[in-house]
Structures are given as structure tokens and as C-alpha cells.
Amino acid sequence: MGYDLIRAKLARGETIILDGGTGTDIQRRGAAMSGDTWCADANLTSPDIVRDVHRDYVACGADIITANTFATSPLLFSHIGRAADVNRIDAIAVKLAQEAAAGTKVCVAGSMSTMRPMQTGSDRNNLAHEWSEADARALFRMKANGLKAAGVDLIMMEMMRDTDYAVWASEAALETGLPVWIGMSAEKSEAGGLQGWGRADCRFNDIAAKLAALKPDAMSIMHTSPNDTGEAIRVLRQYWSGPIATYPECGYFRSPDWEFVDVIPPAELVSQSRHWHELGATIFGGCCGIGPDHIAKLNQEMRG
Numbered sequence: 001m002g003y004d005l006i007r008a009k010l011a012r013g014e015t016i017i018l019d020g021g022t023g024t025d026i027q028r029r030g031a032a033m034s035g036d037t038w039c040a041d042a043n044l045t046s047p048d049i050v051r052d053v054h055r056d057y058v059a060c061g062a063d064i065i066t067a068n069t070f071a072t073s074p075l076l077f078s079h080i081g082r083a084a085d086v087n088r089i090d091a092i093a094v095k096l097a098q099e100a101a102a103g104t105k106v107c108v109a110g111s112m113s114t115m116r117p118m119q120t121g122s123d124r125n126n127l128a129h130e131w132s133e134a135d136a137r138a139l140f141r142m143k144a145n146g147l148k149a150a151g152v153d154l155i156m157m158e159m160m161r162d163t164d165y166a167v168w169a170s171e172a173a174l175e176t177g178l179p180v181w182i183g184m185s186a187e188k189s190e191a192g193g194l195q196g197w198g199r200a201d202c203r204f205n206d207i208a209a210k211l212a213a214l215k216p217d218a219m220s221i222m223h224t225s226p227n228d229t230g231e232a233i234r235v236l237r238q239y240w241s242g243p244i245a246t247y248p249e250c251g252y253f254r255s256p257d258w259e260f261v262d263v264i265p266p267a268e269l270v271s272q273s274r275h276w277h278e279l280g281a282t283i284f285g286g287c288c289g290i291g292p293d294h295i296a297k298l299n300q301e302m303r304g
Contacts, residue, residue, distance in 0.1 A: 003153045003179050004062065010218065010243045010282075017299045018247055018285025019057035019065045024258040025291055026053055026068065033256040035120060036080055040071035043093040047139075049134055050093070054100030056292045061299030062285070066109040067097040067155050069147065073115035073163070075137035080117070081127055083139065087146030094150035108149035109156040109181075112140070113172055114165040123253035124198050136165060140172035148175075154179040159223050161185050161196035163210050170214055181245065182211050183220035186232045194232060197223065204235055212239040220245035223287040226264065226272045233279045245283030246276045250290060258288055266297035273302055 009016055023039035031046035033039055042255045043050055054065050069090045071219035077086050090110065116125040131139070141233040147155055160166035160182055173180045185197035186204045212219060219240050221232040226248045233244060250264045264272075273284045282301050286294050 002086075003107055005105055006154070007179070007217070009063070013282055015302050016063045016245075016283040017061055017260060017295065017302065018245065018283060019054075019062040020200040020286035020290040020292060020295050021249070021288040022053055022066060022068050023070060024251075024260075024288045026050055027258055028291070029053065035256045037076065037118075038071040038118070038256055039068060041087050043068055043096065047092070047096055051096045051100050054097045056299075057295055058100055058106050060292045060294055060296040061168070062106060064107045064109050064154075065097055065101060066111050067093040067152065068091045070111040070113045070158055072143070073113045074143045075131060075136065076117060077113050078139055082144070086143055087149070090143070090146050091150045094147070094152055098151065107153040109154045109242055110150065110152035111156045111158050112143055112169055113158050114146070114160070114162070114169050118255040121253070121254050123231060127198075128218060133164075133168060137168045137172060141175065144172045144176050148178055152178065154181060154217070157181065157182045157216075159185045159197060160211060161201045161207065162199045163206050166207065167210055167214070167226070170211060170216070174214060174216070180216045181218040181220055182209065182214065182216045183222035183245070183247075184211060184232070184236070185223040186221065186228055187225070194228065194235060204232065208236045209239045212236070218243040218245055219282065220247060220283070221250045222247045225249070226269075229272070229276060229277060233276060233281060237280060243283060244281045244284070246273060246281045247285035247287045247290070248272070249286075249288040251288065253288065260289055263289060264294070266294045269294050270297055270301045274300060275300070
């Protein structure tokens with residue numbers, strides 16, 4: 001399905017519904033998670049589960065589903081000696097999402113992240129692993145061009161959390177000529193302000209300013225606690241007047257598994273989303289820990 005319908009909805013300020021957490025729902029249905037690559041290899045080992053997750057989100061009313069390509073981070077895969085596998089796995093992931101969306105008007109997005117090797121038993125990237133700007137940009141271009149070749153309708157930049165790798169990755173996506181949505185992740189700093197997720201050295205204000213200046217089709221506050229999402233929207237609005245999406249997480253990651261604790265009831269996600277709508281958001285969905293029941297409720301309640 002082409003992007004024209006989504007572009008028209010954005011222009012009219014209409015509500016758009018996203019899917020929920022793809023990787024975490026794949027885990028919830030029994031696919032094995034990897035300590036090295038999280039949910040990436042599920043595209044190879046459990047394709048039926050991956051496809052069924054997408055189909056359920058389509059059935060729940062999502063306008064956009066995102067292929068399971070977040071964890072095929074070119075940084076992560078290059079570190080473990082598997083950079084050559086990124087485009088091959090992504091092509092399979094996109095095909096599974098396209099099969100789920102076949103015969104509908106649902107768009108298929110490809111996810112790009114700056115995920116690095118994870119600290120075992122934690123939700124933190126190991127920041128000791130660094131790449132030169134030239135090497136990182138080359139890896140991000142490989143990933144972005146692979147997603148384009150696979151036939152995605154748009155690229156979702158997800159968990160953009162800093163003022164270096166996030167900029168390089170987003171610029172690589174924009175170079176493809178595809179529509180790009182930039183999703184930022186925030187958390188509270190020790191001082192009480194917002195910082196990039198896992199990047200105490202990056203103020204959220206600085207991240208928002210740099211990424212908004214790239215002029216994507218939309219910007220998102222995603223994989224962020226619902227408690228911090230409203231504040232993040234207010235910060236973003238200082239630099240961005242275009243469409244805003246919200247898709248929060250609930251629970252926490254203890255690599256390689258997601259812990260489904262303190263799950264937000266669907267009605268509570270709707271209530272929070274209505275508040276974010278008052279702050280300017282028009283696009284709603286969920287990230288890790290959020291499932292099809294949440295998306296069905298958002299579709300039912302947020303369209304009016």
C-alpha cells in the first residue's frame with residue numbers, strides 16, 4: 001500500500017493509529033529472544049509468529065504496521081560480525097509485514113535504530129562500543145537503502161536518543177527519498193529534566209532541536225514512559241510545528257527478554273492519549289509491552 005493516504009491524513013490533521021510493540025508481542029507468543037540480537041532472528045526462526053503479530057495489528061485497525069527490523073541495527077550487527085545479514089533479514093521481515101497487510105490500505109514501515117550491544121540483564125546499551133562518524137554513516141546508509149529496496153512505504157526512526165548517531169541515522173534515511181518519521185525516546189535525568197534514553201550526556205531539548213531541523217514528515221515521542229511523554233511533547237513543540245505521534249512503552253527490558261510488569265490497561269492508554277491529543281498529538285499507538293488489545297481500544301476511541 002502506498003503512503004498517499006497517510007500523507008493526506010497528516011495534511012488534514014486526522015487521527016492515525018499505529019501498531020503496538022512488535023518485538024515484545026513476538027516474544028509473548030513464544031518466539032525465542034537472542035542475547036545478541038534480541039528479536040531480529042525471529043524473522044528467520046519464527047516467521048509465522050511474526051506474520052501473525054502483524055495480522056493482529058492490522059485487524060485491530062492500525063493504519064501503519066512496522067516490520068520487525070528495529071533490532072537489525074547495523075551498529076549491533078557489525079559489532080558481532082554479521083553486517084552482511086542486515087539487508088537479508090530485513091527483506092524477510094518486510095515481506096512478512098507486507099503479507100499481513102495484503103489486500104488492505106495499511107502501510108508498511110521499516111524501523112531503523114541505533115541499537116548497540118546490550119548489557120546482559122539490563123535495558124542499557126553498552127556505550128563503550130563506538131564507531132567513527134564515517135563508518136556509522138556508511139552502516140546506516142546500507143540499512144536505509146536495504147529497507148527501500150525491500151519496498152517499505154516509509155522509514156520509522158525509533159529510539160533516537162542522542163545528538164550524534166541519531167542525526168547520522170536519520171540523515172541516511174532521508175537520503176533514500178522515502179517518507180521518514182523520527183521517533184525520540186526520553187527519560188528523566190538525575191537532575192529531574194529530560195535526557196535521551198540511556199544518554200545522560202544528551203539533553204532532550206538538544207536532541208529535539210537537532211532532529212526537528214531535519215524536517216521529517218512527522219516526529220514521535222516513543223518508547224518513553226507515559227509519565228514523561230507529556231513533558232517530552234511540550235519540549236518538542238518548541239522546535240516542531242508538524243505532526244506528532246505518541247507510542248509509549250510499559251514494563252522494562254532485561255536483556256534479552258521484555259518484562260511485562262505494570263502493564264497499562266487499554267482504557268488508561270486511551271485516557272493518556274486524549275491528554276497528548278490536547279498537547280498536539282494526532283498519531284497514537286504503542287511500543288514495547290503494548291499489545292493488540294491496546295491498539296483495538298485506541299482505534300475504537302480515538303477516531304472520533
